[in-house]
Amino acid sequence: MDLRQMEYFLAVVDHGGVNRAAAALRVAQPSLSQAVRKLEKDLGTELFHRVGRGLVLAPAGEALIGPARMILRETEAAENAVRSAGQVRGGRVDIATLSDMSMDPLSVWVARFRIRFPDVRFRIEERDNASEVVDLVRSGSCELGFLASPPPGADLISEHLVEQKFVLICPPGTEDYWPDPVPIETLSGVPFVMGENGTATRDYIEKSLRAHGVEPRIVVEVPQRGAVLPIVLSGGAAAIVPLRIGLDARHRGGIVRELAPALARPLEVVHRPGRITPATTEFLTYSKRSLQAWVRAIAENQDSGHALVEAAAMAALAADHRVRDRSRENTEVRPHL
Numbered sequence: 001m002d003l004r005q006m007e008y009f010l011a012v013v014d015h016g017g018v019n020r021a022a023a024a025l026r027v028a029q030p031s032l033s034q035a036v037r038k039l040e041k042d043l044g045t046e047l048f049h050r051v052g053r054g055l056v057l058a059p060a061g062e063a064l065i066g067p068a069r070m071i072l073r074e075t076e077a078a079e080n081a082v083r084s085a086g087q088v089r090g091g092r093v094d095i096a097t098l099s100d101m102s103m104d105p106l107s108v109w110v111a112r113f114r115i116r117f118p119d120v121r122f123r124i125e126e127r128d129n130a131s132e133v134v135d136l137v138r139s140g141s142c143e144l145g146f147l148a149s150p151p152p153g154a155d156l157i158s159e160h161l162v163e164q165k166f167v168l169i170c171p172p173g174t175e176d177y178w179p180d181p182v183p184i185e186t187l188s189g190v191p192f193v194m195g196e197n198g199t200a201t202r203d204y205i206e207k208s209l210r211a212h213g214v215e216p217r218i219v220v221e222v223p224q225r226g227a228v229l230p231i232v233l234s235g236g237a238a239a240i241v242p243l244r245i246g247l248d249a250r251h252r253g254g255i256v257r258e259l260a261p262a263l264a265r266p267l268e269v270v271h272r273p274g275r276i277t278p279a280t281t282e283f284l285t286y287s288k289r290s291l292q293a294w295v296r297a298i299a300e301n302q303d304s305g306h307a308l309v310e311a312a313a314m315a316a317l318a319a320d321h322r323v324r325d326r327s328r329e330n331t332e333v334r335p336h337l
Helices: 003-015 018-025 029-043 059-084 099-116 130-139 200-211 225-233 243-251 278-303 308-329 331-336
Strands: 048-051 054-057 091-098 120-127 144-147 157-170 191-195 217-222 239-242 255-257 263-271
Touching: 003 018, 003 029, 003 059, 018 029, 054 059, 059 091, 059 130, 091 099, 091 130, 091 278, 099 120, 099 200, 099 225, 099 243, 099 278, 120 130, 130 144, 130 263, 144 278, 157 225, 157 243, 157 278, 157 308, 191 200, 191 225, 191 239, 200 263, 217 225, 225 239, 225 243, 239 243, 243 255, 243 308, 263 278, 278 308
Parallel strands: 091 120, 091 144, 191 217
Antiparallel strands: 048 054, 144 263, 157 239, 157 255, 157 263
């Protein structure tokens, strides 16, 4: 069993078949197929079931995914350490997250981290169920997991990052209709657009509304979270979203209101005990620093007399200016885009 076999095996898993994996790796399809069969022979078990002209993961293949990813991460980390004397230059960060958290705040952290370290690669696995995120971390398939609550059991390290705040976003031109803040109990009958039933954020919002005597009136249900904002901005419904997404709505003309009482849920990060790779360590450290700076900037703006949404908009604008300045200075990032 060698590293090339591990790489080929994971490529077949990630790309859903031998032909697409071969194209992605730029190797001949027969060579890739032969390497996978050699790996099966070395392990003495079938990793894929051959169904017609396709492949379906066998139980042994499922079990190999996590360890294979760990092997490649550790190998790449070792190579980078030798080349850069311990400084982060490249590497791979594998993350599992609740699907509702990939847009906010994870996407912001990943984008800004890559400006600083353009040779670091990311793989993000989205799941709707927290237990699936935990399983990906426990198996080693992913090093970090982002959740809305600590996982059960004591086999993972869990760290509370922040309370993620939520706001109400409404169509442009409706500012006179909505007080600021909006009492939650007044939302009865308001048409809402929400993500699919069973997702963590929708479950949290529905539970919060019902706790205040409001039965949510869901008029649009969308599987793609990116569709929520266009629907609101086009006048189709209102929505309750994380604060950062609310700022995007505000920038595009939407009406954003705080809720009373405020809605917020925990944001937790989990990983396995012991060592994590240098790139992942650096990403986690950077993300926590970024988050602390964001929270501190909002608090300072609020102390100056600004309401939450305005305080957050000011903090986001200042952060964007810093990112643009850093992008101009980092000439290495351009070839990697």
